Amino acid sequence: MHTVLIIDDNPGVGEALGLLLSLQDIHALHAATPAAGLELLARQPVDLVIQDMNFSADTTSGEEGVALFRALRQRSPDLPVILLTAWTRLESAVELIKAGAADYLAKPWDDAKLLATVENLLELGDSNRELSRSRQERRTRRDALLRNFDIDGLVFQSEAMLSMLELAAQVARTDLPVLVTGPNGSGKEHVAALVHANSTRRRSPFVALNCGALPAELIEAELFGADSGAYTGAHRAREGRFEAAHGGTLFLDEIGNLPLAGQVKLLRVLETGRFERLGSSKTRESDARIVSATNADLKAMVAVGTFREDLYYRLNVFELRVPPLALRRDDVLPLAIHFLGGRADRLGDAARDALLAHAWPGNVRELKNVMARAALLAGDGVIAPAHLQIEAPARPAAARDLNEPSREAVLTALADAHGVVSRAAQALGLSRQALYRRMERYGLAIEAGTGSPT
Numbered sequence: 185m186h187t188v189l190i191i192d193d194n195p196g197v198g199e200a201l202g203l204l205l206s207l208q209d210i211h212a213l214h215a216a217t218p219a220a221g222l223e224l225l226a227r228q229p230v231d232l233v234i235q236d237m238n239f240s241a242d243t244t245s246g247e248e249g250v251a252l253f254r255a256l257r258q259r260s261p262d263l264p265v266i267l268l269t270a271w272t273r274l275e276s277a278v279e280l281i282k283a284g285a286a287d288y289l290a291k292p293w294d295d296a297k298l299l300a301t302v303e304n305l306l307e308l309g310d311s312n313r314e315l316s317r318s319r320q321e322r323r324t325r326r327d328a329l330l331r332n333f334d335i336d337g338l339v340f341q342s343e344a345m346l347s348m349l350e351l352a353a354q355v356a357r358t359d360l361p362v363l364v365t366g367p368n369g370s371g372k373e374h375v376a377a378l379v380h381a382n383s384t385r386r387r388s389p390f391v392a393l394n395c396g397a398l399p400a401e402l403i404e405a406e407l408f409g410a411d412s413g414a415y416t417g418a419h420r421a422r423e424g425r426f427e428a429a430h431g432g433t434l435f436l437d438e439i440g441n442l443p444l445a446g447q448v449k450l451l452r453v454l455e456t457g458r459f460e461r462l463g464s465s466k467t468r469e470s471d472a473r474i475v476s477a478t479n480a481d482l483k484a485m486v487a488v489g490t491f492r493e494d495l496y497y498r499l500n501v502f503e504l505r506v507p508p509l510a511l512r513r514d515d516v517l518p519l520a521i522h523f524l525g526g527r528a529d530r531l532g533d534a535a536r537d538a539l540l541a542h543a544w545p546g547n548v549r550e551l552k553n554v555m556a557r558a559a560l561l562a563g564d565g566v567i568a569p570a571h572l573q574i575e576a577p578a579r580p581a582a583a584r585d586l587n588e589p590s591r592e593a594v595l596t597a598l599a600d601a602h603g604v605v606s607r608a609a610q611a612l613g614l615s616r617q618a619l620y621r622r623m624e625r626y627g628l629a630i631e632a633g634t635g636s637p638t
């Protein structure tokens with residue numbers, strides 16, 4: 185059950201609010217003075233405070249309420265506070281909203297409005313606490329990962345990458361074949377290198393072969409080597425990747441592009457550990473761990489006969505799925521700053537928003553290219569959205585028109601909302617704080633007891 189602390193010198197107000205909150209299963213505490221409220225808060229945690237602003241009958245300055253609010257903020261910076269007052273002007277309320285007050289309600293209050301505000305703030309508080317708990321848990325897991333797994337400078341903050349790397353840390357200590365899957369540009373080769381770097385084979389070679397970068401007739405020579413004269417241009421004997429990776433790790437990138445003939449011969453080596461160079465009858469052996477990677481759907485290729493099923497199961501003993509950048513939004517800004525050499529000051533707020541809004545079809549590789557281009561275009565200045573040269577999602581015309589409403593538009597919205605600021609703000613497409621700032625700029629206030637703008 186949530187607990188709300190009401191600080192108001194009027195016993196009737198405390199009783200009425202307590203009854204109203206109890207109907208929603210919210211426990212209410214009442215303190216008649218700021219000192220009593222602060223003392224009660226020191227003894228018992230609460231989820232929200234509703235405080236009056238005037239505690240002296242002979243003054244409407246609100247000085248006591250301001251002092252109370254600042255004391256509450258000092259003691260509990262994250263505790264939501266609702267200001268409750270019969271003020272006729274909003275200057276002080278606006279200042280306290282800027283200082284962190286959750287909302288401002290005029291007396292006499294609207295029960296539905298007050299309950300909605302309280303329930304929204306309590307729900308937000310629950311969400312923030314869960315988010316804080318989740319972040320702390322992620323920090324703990326990340327610290328444990330970094331103690332036991334060398335990430336070799338990999339930049340990440342997201343849950344998706346943390347979960348994948350935790351699996352990588354588990355499989356790295358084994359000799360199992362690993363299949364790294366994920367879209368182009370997501371960092372599959374880096375992940376494969378991390379598996380090797382954290383394995384018992386880390387002091388032996390990490391040998392990579394891009395199966396999609398070579399013509400079919402050269403794949404076999406690259407994998408197994410060739411004796412002198414084995415084919416036109418083979419003037420001397422050369423070792424293949426299996427020999428070079430002996431005792432270490434052989435990384436086969438774009439494995440889905442390996443021709444069927446190459447698949448048959450690769451399967452034989454995986455089954456026996458033996459092979460012959462082209463042009464040689466001498467059988468050789470290789471103890472190389474296989475890590476492969478693909479952006480293709482190998483299961484679909486097996487179904488249509490373009491990839492051998494037996495080879496698929498040989499390679500995919502343990503799968504590591506590298507998530508696309510679109511599913512790891514928490515990594516976008518840390519990566520962007522990393523590509524700027526750690527210069528967070530070079531990235532303007534509008535550029536940050538544009539980076540977070542982009543779909544990133546090219547994943548980390550696209551982000552790296554975007555930041556290199558932006559750094560060049562911005563020179564020594566701060567990077568703006570124009571320097572990024574990425575397409576930002578279009579906003580509805582209504583949203584664009586309401587970003588800076590006129591005085592008349594604010595008056596109309598407040599009148600339509602009967603002075604309920606949060607409703608007027610929603611109608612205008614603004615936050616409450618943004619609407620308060622515009623009301624202050626236009627010299628508008630809500631007349632206490634009427635809800636009418638003046």
